[in-house]
Amino acid sequence: MSLSPWRRLGLVAAALGLLVPTPAASASPDPASASLPQVVGPLPGTVPGDRLADRIEDTYPFFSTPADLAASGYVEEEFHVSGTADGWAVDGTKVATGVPYTTRIIVRRPVHARDFNGTTLVEWQNVTAGYDLDALWNTESVVRAGYAWVGVSAQRVGVDQLRGWSPARYGGLDVTGGGRFTADELSYDIFTQAGRAVTKALGGLRTRTLLAIGASQSAARMTVLYDRVLPQQQPVFDGYSFIVGTAPTRAGAEPVFQVLSETDVRTAQRPADTDRFRRWEVAGAAHSGHEGQVYRAPISERDLGGAPQYDCDRPPFSRIPMHHVTAASYDHLRRWVERGTPPPTARPLEFEPDGVTKKRDALGLALGGIRLSQVSAPRALNTGDNTGVTFCRLFGTHVPFDAETVARLYPNRGDYLHRVVTADVANVHSGYLLPADARRNLADALTTGGQR
Incomplete structure (x- = not known):
């Protein structure tokens, strides 16, 4: 360039x-x-x-x-x-x-x-x-x-x-x-x-x-x-x-690249992608999710004397790794600038006919959008919505599924791991996820039992 x-x-x-x-x-x-x-x-x-x-x-x-x-x-x-x-x-x-x-x-x-x-x-x-x-x-x-x-x-x-x-x-x-x-x-x-x-x-x-x-x-x-x-x-x-x-x-x-969490998409009305503009929407992700809160807590303790506490109406902080999609978007934006290669388009989140209510599956997960393995192979309800004091509306929710639901979704551990790998391979192929982050997702699935 x-x-x-x-x-x-x-x-x-x-x-x-x-x-x-x-x-x-x-x-x-x-x-x-x-x-x-x-x-x-x-x-x-x-x-x-x-x-x-x-x-x-x-x-x-x-x-x-x-x-x-x-x-x-x-x-x-x-x-x-x-x-x-x-x-x-x-x-x-x-x-x-x-x-x-x-x-x-x-x-x-x-x-x-x-x-x-x-x-x-x-x-x-x-x-x-x-x-x-x-x-x-x-x-x-x-x-x-x-x-x-x-x-x-x-x-x-x-x-x-x-x-x-x-x-x-x-x-x-x-x-x-x-x-x-x-x-x-x-x-x-x-x-x-x-x-x-x-x-x-x-x-x-x-x-x-x-x-x-x-x-x-x-x-x-x-x-x-x-x-x-x-x-x-x-x-x-x-x-x-x-x-x-x-x-x-x-x-x-x-060129302009916009990446939105589920929290940020409030209406079915949205601008179209062009040769200078690209928009991605990430299902289940929050405006301010778990990763950022964990990173900033000790810094707030050190420099502000304490980390903020929030009393939200539902358990806060979606664990959908929005930062994985952001990292992929930087890579695309760089190549867009340097080589003129436009980023891939992405499916938008889906809405009910009223245009303001998001469509959800039987588990409560949003339909459409970029679907990381934490949504495609879920072991918890992660959404972009919440209510309560101060910034709660930005934090989304994270509610682990009970054992009965997990057993119904994944009769054995291999079923779960297969769905994780399948989702991540598809996202890497589509350009929404970097290979290194796909490997991190698999490692997390193998070692944590999927608190995702």
Whole structure:
């Protein structure tokens, strides 16, 4: 994939030494160099050895991953990015020009170029919970494929929380123009400028393909960016991935991939796939499922003093591995950008004639959609629906079948394993599942007895 003219300009400028790191507290950048943000870092500090009992204030990035990245040849680093951004209303009206900002990016990347696949995923950090959340970080799939991942703090809520969490580390951050733009008017330009800054934060790795990714609230922000702001800017990203959230309606040059859980599909009315747009819907998956909750619980304990607890009307957290489908979609989006190969289409979820009630089988499982083996060979009821306090409606449900139901579905263990393998082979062949994740599913089925 050839670089866009705008990205080529950034690389040339970097080669000429025009992007010189300066302290975050220095004077505001010259508006004339707004397209060339300044990058400072990597910032010092790592998570203390005893994360719960011996936290040392101001020494590590907020929500630093607990994964052993070094064992996989990866490193996590944090940077401050400064520049001047234009401001945009949600209708695409420009409301400000050349407003100084300083934010942070968190980078997880291969140490060696030989382990880098050439694609960088740039995630718009989600702030629905009141703080930055790397909703689309998945250690296994990102590291296995050799991606670089960059999380961008683009919004006021996340940056304000960072400032309070560690004034020493983050006190100089500001994405509001000194309080003049508190509705995230600068966020669109900040995010795209972070994309331009990636070259200076990857330790010499050279990116061939730059993909913008966002989940839920962040997908909604990226939708505004793509539909209304991007036509008025120089392009930065080669493709866009909208996960469990809205997607653009404009037909742009950059391909758009939308992947939705069962939670997110509320009506039978949906846009058609095109040569620039693809939409997948995953049966049984939740907007925020089990995998993410397990990953984030110890980080919340460490950095927030406790993990949130939820009293939902039904047992929460679907265990359908939505992240497996997301990983496959990244692979397709990369090839779509680099080779012009469009992703496969996928069967949509099915609805009753009223257009708002999902069709379900006798077990309560949704019909249609991408059907992973956890749905095709079920040992539990996994859905995208729930009710109750706060975010319960996003968690889906997980209710293991009783022994009688399991025995009826699978007279012997071989029947169960055969259905798992059959479903996963079909999904790999269709392009909805990567072979490595199919192997993981089989290993889980063999070792856990199928708490799926």
